[in-house]
Amino acid sequence: MSTLKDFTLNCPLPISDYPTVTLAHGGGGKLMHQLIEKMILPAFQSPLLETRHDGAVFELGGARLAFTTDSYVVHPLFFPGGDIGSLAINGTVNDLSMCGARPVYLSCGLILEEGLPMETLWAVVQSLKKNAEAAGVQLVTGDTKVVDRGKGDGIFINTAGVGVVEHKLTIAPASVRSGDVVLLSGDIGRHGIAIMATREGLEFESAIESDCAPLNAAVRALIEGGIEVHCLRDLTRGGLGTTLIEIAEATGLEIAIEETKIPVREDVAGACEVLGFDPLYLANEGRMIAFVPASEAGHALELLRKSPHTAGTVEIGRVAAGRNGLVTMKSRIGTTRILDMLSGEQLPRIC
Amino acid sequence: MKYQSEYRDAAAAQGFAQQIRRITTRPWTLMEICGGQTHAIVKFGLDELLPKEIELVHGPGCPVCVTPLELIDRAVQIAQRKDVIFCSFGDMLRVPGSEADLFGIKARGGDVRILYSPLDALKIARENPTKQVVFFAVGFETTAPAHAMAVYQAKQQGIENFSVLVSHVLVPPAMEAILGSESNRVQGFLAAGHVCSIMGYEEYIPIAAKYKVPIVVTGFEPLDILQGIAMCVAQLEEGRHEVENQYTRAVPEGGNRAAQHYVQQVFRVVNRKWRGIGEIGSSGLGLRPEYAEFDAELRFDVGGYTAEESPLCISGLIMQGQKKPHECSAFGKQCTPEKPLGAPMVSNEGACAAYYRYRRAELAAKEKVSQ
Numbered sequence: 001m002s003t004l005k006d007f008t009l010n011c012p013l014p015i016s017d018y019p020t021v022t023l024a025h026g027g028g029g030k031l032m033h034q035l036i037e038k039m040i041l042p043a044f045q046s047p048l049l050e051t052r053h054d055g056a057v058f059e060l061g062g063a064r065l066a067f068t069t070d071s072y073v074v075h076p077l078f079f080p081g082g083d084i085g086s087l088a089i090n091g092t093v094n095d096l097s098m099c100g101a102r103p104v105y106l107s108c109g110l111i112l113e114e115g116l117p118m119e120t121l122w123a124v125v126q127s128l129k130k131n132a133e134a135a136g137v138q139l140v141t142g143d144t145k146v147v148d149r150g151k152g153d154g155i156f157i158n159t160a161g162v163g164v165v166e167h168k169l170t171i172a173p174a175s176v177r178s179g180d181v182v183l184l185s186g187d188i189g190r191h192g193i194a195i196m197a198t199r200e201g202l203e204f205e206s207a208i209e210s211d212c213a214p215l216n217a218a219v220r221a222l223i224e225g226g227i228e229v230h231c232l233r234d235l236t237r238g239g240l241g242t243t244l245i246e247i248a249e250a251t252g253l254e255i256a257i258e259e260t261k262i263p264v265r266e267d268v269a270g271a272c273e274v275l276g277f278d279p280l281y282l283a284n285e286g287r288m289i290a291f292v293p294a295s296e297a298g299h300a301l302e303l304l305r306k307s308p309h310t311a312g313t314v315e316i317g318r319v320a321a322g323r324n325g326l327v328t329m330k331s332r333i334g335t336t337r338i339l340d341m342l343s344g345e346q347l348p349r350i351c
Numbered sequence: 352m353k354y355q356s357e358y359r360d361a362a363a364a365q366g367f368a369q370q371i372r373r374i375t376t377r378p379w380t381l382m383e384i385c386g387g388q389t390h391a392i393v394k395f396g397l398d399e400l401l402p403k404e405i406e407l408v409h410g411p412g413c414p415v416c417v418t419p420l421e422l423i424d425r426a427v428q429i430a431q432r433k434d435v436i437f438c439s440f441g442d443m444l445r446v447p448g449s450e451a452d453l454f455g456i457k458a459r460g461g462d463v464r465i466l467y468s469p470l471d472a473l474k475i476a477r478e479n480p481t482k483q484v485v486f487f488a489v490g491f492e493t494t495a496p497a498h499a500m501a502v503y504q505a506k507q508q509g510i511e512n513f514s515v516l517v518s519h520v521l522v523p524p525a526m527e528a529i530l531g532s533e534s535n536r537v538q539g540f541l542a543a544g545h546v547c548s549i550m551g552y553e554e555y556i557p558i559a560a561k562y563k564v565p566i567v568v569t570g571f572e573p574l575d576i577l578q579g580i581a582m583c584v585a586q587l588e589e590g591r592h593e594v595e596n597q598y599t600r601a602v603p604e605g606g607n608r609a610a611q612h613y614v615q616q617v618f619r620v621v622n623r624k625w626r627g628i629g630e631i632g633s634s635g636l637g638l639r640p641e642y643a644e645f646d647a648e649l650r651f652d653v654g655g656y657t658a659e660e661s662p663l664c665i666s667g668l669i670m671q672g673q674k675k676p677h678e679c680s681a682f683g684k685q686c687t688p689e690k691p692l693g694a695p696m697v698s699n700e701g702a703c704a705a706y707y708r709y710r711r712a713e714l715a716a717k718e719k720v721s722q
Contacts, residue, residue, distance in 0.1 A: 020458040024445075030689050200467065273355060275467075333364040333573050335396025340688075340708040 029238055029342040052250065053172055054095040054234065057165055066101030068092060069160035077120065077154055079198045081190070081209030084157055085127025087285055090214045092161040093135045094234040097219040098288065100171035101163030106132065108142040108159050113152035124155060135214035137161070167223050173250035175230040180319040181297035182255060183290040185218065185304060186211065186312035187263040188240050192282030193271045202275075208267055213286030213309040222290065225303045231291040234284075238342070241280035243289060244327045245341045251325070257317030258330045277346050280339065291319065358572030359395075367577035368400035371584055378404045379587050380536050381580060382529070382672045384522060385543035386413030386701060387571050393705040395573045405584065408536065408672030409702035411525050411625065412543050414490040415442050416670065416694040416701045419624040422518045423448035425653040426487055429516065430456045430463050432651070436479060438472040439487040440494075441465045446697050449658045469501035469515070476505070476513040485647045488515040492546045495519055495636060496610035499617035502638065502645050514647040519636035520623050522546050523554050528631050529671050530562040537672050539583040541569040541576065544598035549614075551606030555594045563592045570598040617642055626694055627666035666693035669702055676706040683707060 024031045041049060048056040055068030072088045089106065096103040108128060112121065132139050169175075191210040196202070215234060222229050233243050240262065248255045264272075264279045272279050286309055292300045297315060304313035320328075327339040383389060389409045392398055398407055411417055427448045430437035437453070444453040444463065457463040462482075466472055469486045476484035488498040498515060505513045522543060529535055542555060547568045555566045565586035569579030579597040586593060596602055614636070623635025638646050648654035664681055668674040676682050676695070686692040688704055695701035 018455055018458065020455065022454045022458040024454060034689070269355070331395050332359045333361045333395055333397075333400075335399045337394065337396050337709040342688075 027237065027342070029242065033341070051172060052246075054098040055101070055161075055163075057099050057101070064165040066096050066099035066163040066165055067160070068095040068099070069158065070095060071156065071158040073153060073156050074195065075153055076195075076198050077124065079210060080194045080207040082194075082212035082285065083124065083127050084155060085124045086131045086212050088157040088159045089128060089131035089135055089137070090212055090285060091236070092159040093137055093214045093216050094286075094288070096161050096163035097214075097216045098171070098232045098234050099163065099165065100167065100169055100219065100223065100229065100232065101165045102220060103135065103137045103161055103163040103216050105140045106137050106159050106161045108139050108157065110142070110144045111152055111156040111158075112144065112146045113154050114146055114149040116154050120154065124157075128157075131214070135216060137216075169223070169229055171229050171232055173231055173247050176247065176251045176253060176291045176319055177230065177293070178253060178319050178321050179294050180230055180291045181294050181300075181315055182244075182257065182317045182319070183292065183297065183300060183304065183313055184240065184262065184316045185215070185288045185290070185310040186286075187265050187268070188235065188284055188287060189264055189268045189272065189277075189279035189282035191285045192239070192277070193268050195283070196275065196277075197271065202271070204267055204271065206267070208265075208271065211284055211286040215286065215288050215309060218288070218304055218307040218310040221303045221307050222292075222300055225299065227296050227300045227303065228293055229290060229300075230293070232288055234288045236285065237283050239279070239281040239283060240287075240289070241278070241327070241339045242341050245339060247289075247291070248327045249325050251319075252323055254320040254322030254324050255317060255327045256320040256330070257327065259332050260330075261314055261316045263312060263314060281342055281346050289316075294318070355572065358570075358574045360574065364397075364400065364573055364577055367574065367581050371400075371405065371577070371581050372402045374581070374585055374588055375402050375404050376588060378406065379538050379584060380406045380408060380672070381539045381541060381583055382408045382410045382537040383541040383569070383576070384410040384412040384526070385541075385546070385571070386416065387545070388541060388543070388569065388576055389413070389702050390705050391571050391573060391576055393709045396709070397573055397576055400577070401580065405580065407580075408675070409669065409705075410540075410672060411529075411628065411670040412491065412522065412546075413670075413695065413701050414494070414520070415446055415697060416666065417520055417625045417627065418443070418446065418489050418518045418694070419626045419658075420449060421624070421656060421658040422489075422516070423452070424450075424658050425648060425656050426453060426516055427451050427456055428653050428656065429485055429647060429651050430461045431459075432483070434481075434483050435651075436462045436464060436475055436482050436484045437487070438464045438466045438469075438475065438484065440467075440489065442697075443487055443489055446694055447691065469497050470504070473501055473504055473508075473510060473513055476510050480512060482512060483650070484513050485651075486513075486515045488517045488519060491520055491522055491543070492550045492614075493543075493548075495614045495618065496549060496607070499613040502617050502642055503613055505645055506642065511644075514645045514650050515638070516647040517618075517637055518623070519618065520625065521620070521634055521636065523558060524631050524634035525625070525628075526555075526558055526566075527562075528628070528634070530558070530564060532671065534673055535671075537564070539565045539587055540567070541579045541583060542566050542594075544568055544570040544575070544601060547596075547598065547602045547606065549607050549610050551604050552594050552596060552602065553604060553606075559592050559594050565592045566594045568594070568596045568598050568602050570601065625670075627664075627670050629667075664693035666695050666703070669695055676703040677710070679703070 194210040304310040472486040618636035621637035691697045695703040
């Protein structure tokens with residue numbers, strides 16, 4: 001038996017600055033943030049870009065407008081609860097909504113792979129139409145390109161959107177104040193698990209459906225209800241955890257949440273246990289968090305619960321007095337820990 | 352959720368914490384073997400519930416962390432080949448080799464796939480007869496049966512384009528290596544429940560007797576771990592050194608005989624190098640000569656490839672429980688999950704990553720106070 005005399009106190013130098021783009025750069029975690037900070041922001045140097053919001057808000061011709069764009073790549077194209085078409089409409093509608101805007105017009109760019117069955121394309125186009133109608137937006141301009149077989153994943157979509165801001169509020173991290181209540185619009189993690197389950201061929205007793213939904217009606221209800229909304233953010237790739245961390249970092253304030261208040265459906269929690277995932281970092285496509293003054297939280301909660309896609313809204317915590325820019329979470333058993341941003345996508349654990 | 356929420360009950364957790372406080376009369380140092388336990392401890396803040404006399408040190412039970420650098424390099428070598436589909440569990444992809452990690456190879460066009468089961472790799476091999484399909488067979492006793500079954504089936508079914516790159520390690524030799532070290536501080540062990548669900552706990556009985564150290568087979572939920580600690584402390588306080596089983600709902604004394612049968616049929620015990628620790632005799636598994644045709648090291652002739660690791664981080668000391676992650680001068684500074692100097696910062700189960708993810712603020716605050 002070796003007595004460990006020959007320790008090689010060893011560790012190799014790491015790979016942090018990849019010479020090529022890796023999937024982790026698109027995972028919504030730290031590597032993606034690094035890419036944006038080190039390459040994108042310095043290249044364009046726009047004060048609007050610097051706000052790092054879901055979209056840009058500006059005055060143009062006397063109107064206050066919001067403008068955003070997003071690209072959609074998803075495998076499989078169709079999954080329980082949605083498809084690439086519903087993502088492409090709702091994702092952009094939600095980005096505009098998070099700026100406090102009323103989404104009005106969308107563009108749609110289709111990048112199609114040679115060999116894509118016409119039937120599949122038709123199904124996606126029908127989905128785009130149906131979801132645009134449901135969200136009350138119009139698709140008014142577009143583009144189509146075809147790439148060689150093997151150079152695309154069936155279909156990629158880019159949508160851009162324009163919305164109009166019809167109030168005087170500044171809905172942004174800079175408006176968040178100590179004491180604000182954090183509202184979460186429903187259970188988390190379903191989109192991530194729905195995609196994973198379809199991709200991996202995992203079967204559950206009943207299919208876990210994506211939460212993909214438009215949030216413009218809910219945001220409108222808040223604003224028309226007179227709520228002084230401080231900040232809104234939809235939870236996408238990096239999940240609730242990453243979104244909270246982004247806001248804590250942007251504001252320099254501490255956000256304190258409680259694990260037991262965060263709704264996770266039992267089947268999603270079960271899938272997470274099996275797959276080794278944390279629901280806090282799973283993707284969502286129809287969930288948002290809202291920061292509102294404590295005095296208006298009850299009213300805001302009531303308004304959101306009346307709106308169809310935010311009926312499950314709950315209070316999950318508050319902005320604390322601390323100025324450390326961290327998110328802390330009180331665990332189920334009463335202890336406290338901090339939430340950290342993941343590097344890239346969550347990776348399934350070995351055992 | 353049934354069979355999970357019951358083991359995360361706040362009142363029951365406080366009950367065990369009180370019990371531990373009640374019976375503890377002096378300082379004890381315990382080691383949890385498994386990285387999964389380390390994460391549960393830090394994620395749920397279990398050590399906050401313990402009296403200050405009880406110190407938990409984190410063991411070498413993270414398969415990602417102990418896989419040696421040269422094995423990662425061999426994996427990278429194989430995965431770069433145009434004729435190869437390289438399959439792995441997810442968290443091996445970010446572990447840095449000497450020059451690249453598997454994520455980087457994937458980005459450069461390598462066909463690297465994340466799988467949940469080695470049997471899926473067999474399926475890929477059947478579907479891609481013109482490709483070589485390699486599975487990175489990493490882990491402790493827990494993953495060995497699935498790897499053994501994949502190799503066994505490949506032989507039965509004559510799937511010639513399948514092979515495994517084996518880096519299997521075993522828990523008991525690592526425990527003995529830690530206990531036999533002159534600088535050992537560990538007085539009691541929480542053995543890794545899932546390893547024992549395969550292997551049982553008979554092999555721990557002579558270790559407990561020889562080194563006079565209590566060993567409690569322990570699960571992974573907060574209540575499992577607190578109860579395991581309570582049982583271990585009770586033994587220490589009473590001067591006992593036995594093998595006890597906290598995780599009875601998953602672990603029979605003899606383990607899973609069917610799983611052991613396939614492991615023994617396909618693998619044999621060999622010497623293995625542990626990242627950060629060095630070579631430990633008879634501490635791992637390699638393919639038996641009858642299954643050598645499925646050995647990726649031989650098939651791709653990468654077995655002779657060795658790598659020297661640079662002496663920058665103290666992961667070896669951390670994995671033996673001699674240092675805590677935050678006692679490393681690089682922790683959270685030169686070494687972060689984005690820029691890991693050592694494997695324990697890479698893996699989800701690594702002790703350094705667990706500390707970084709859940710403890711950073713608290714550690715920073717303590718540092719401020721002490722300055």
